Amino acid sequence: MASTPLRRLFHWGPIAVLCIIKLITWAMVHLIGMWWPPTESVGGAVHAAVFLLFAASTLYYFLQSLMEGPGFVPLGWKPDKEEDKECLQFCSVCNGYKAPRSHHCRQCGRCVLKLDHHCPWINCCVGHLNHASFVKFLLAAVIGCLHASIVLSICIYHAIHRIWYIHNGTGSEPMIYLTLTTLLLTLLAIGMAIGVVLAVGTLFYFQIRSILKNQTTIEDWIMEKAVCRHMEQGLRPFVFPYDLGRKRNFEMVFSAGYDGIHWPVRDGCGEYDLTLEQLSQKRDKLSRSRLYRCVSRYSGRWLPLLQSPRAALAAPCSTEPRLPLREGDSVRVTRQRRYWLFGEKLTGSGEGRGPRGWFPRECAAPAERSRGNHAKPD
Template sequence: MAGGVPWRRLCHWGPWLVLSGLVLCGLVTLFATLLWAWPVHRSGGDGGGAIVHLAFLLLWVPTLLTPYLHAVFAGAGFVSVGWRPERSEEARLLPYCEKCQSFKPLRSHHCRQCQRCVLKMDHHCPWINACVGLRNRASFVAFLLLTPTAGLHSLCLLGSTLYQEFLAPVFLVPAAGGSNSTLVVEAAARYPFGVPAFLATLISFVVTLTAIPFMVLLGVNQLNGLLRNRTFIEAKIEAKAAERFRERPPRPTSPLPL
């Protein structure tokens, strides 16, 4: 159950795919950077580039995992079972949930997956196996906006690895003591870029390339909702009400008594 013990929310295909994708792409990008894209043992002296990229890659780990895990474990926040407002006049204005046996505060809705009423519910997200709502929407949006940036960084490093190992495997290095150039094989001679490395790099490249537009679309959608102060459910309700209004416009009434 998504609304149960927080750590059990990880026992679902959504968090499994997200965390597996982050670990796979992160590790492959890390090894590709250190061994092939900007290898620390490069004879041309460009090993410093690997250190810079390594620092950014290590920085992305807490930057992405912190908001994602907070969105999973914190949850959206639930209405207490049996809750009712202190004032009886307020109770008459609030809807009542028969399943939770409690009144629903404004902007809260009952989630069938979580089997609870969720505070300021936006939607139930399978990727975190929980609802997005009052307590975790900020961290959820932060994860959506930060992931494409990290993905672009990873995409550049993975693409550089594939380019150097297939399109430019041989580099020109100035010969010592003269102006002539000697053809040398760089990192590939020391750490062969075999079939397993190629498949891992290619799969990570495709996964990252596919995930970036998906995350951008979700992030823009969530950011638009925040700027308009609308949840996904409220936007659907407004759209449905506007459609019904167009289909059945109200009859004009005279301001004068007849």
């Protein structure tokens, strides 16, 4: 189940963000107070006020995107019309249908409205309700850290070279004085600020590009597969139904006029075009899958060093779960790597759907071969 806003806050991601904000803010306030005292200079006061404005905005929009959450599809949701169920995917975890543009998040444990991605820094998904706040958080963080990285770098330079400035012509010479501890903390703050500018700035660019296309990160992947599928099968090009033009696309993220379930589409497109394309892609994926049978038990450990050293050294770089298996279990494999397989455990007669995840390749064999192996006498 989805965690409460307060529980989301007590996680390494939000705690790390709060520590970074505090460190950079402390360094700026501490050094500006010596280099350009706000109480004695209009320029210093403006400098401090501008930074504190962006620091406060970063904190505010960060907490808003975390506390508000992405918005979840109601448990057990189904469309108003019975015939529309054939156009939607069913989520066995939430025991309901996935609304258009919604997807299930394993970390949140719920189907998320207009899911873009799961962000560990806010410890929840970026979705319909908090997408605008998340983008504002990124913008404020980038501008504030760009300002901080420039000012702190100048202050460090003056502190190291012991440059003094005549203040108001009185002969007083304010000096930037740093102890070893404050010097190291300031250097760390500069590194953090530059890192935020580069990493978060890149994320902000991709978010703006997605917003102008009205296309989430997941929908971007779906469109890539749709283009290839339609080209390979000789179908007419697939048209993304939610691209209404840059101005309207921008408004759809930053306005509150949508419920997250019903979305306007461009002329000539249907409400369920994208979900029908997803269903077609899943059918194609299922037709290419292979049935495997477990030949040796796998505990589900992420690094099975004793059982499979080669697989442990080449583990998938993914947050997707591992799939514990017992001898005789059947798995429908949809993805393969050199030492790992990804699939879904089959239950009952082989048609029931079970948990999914990665498991070492040497723990299973294609169903025909594994049956042949078991048929041999000892």
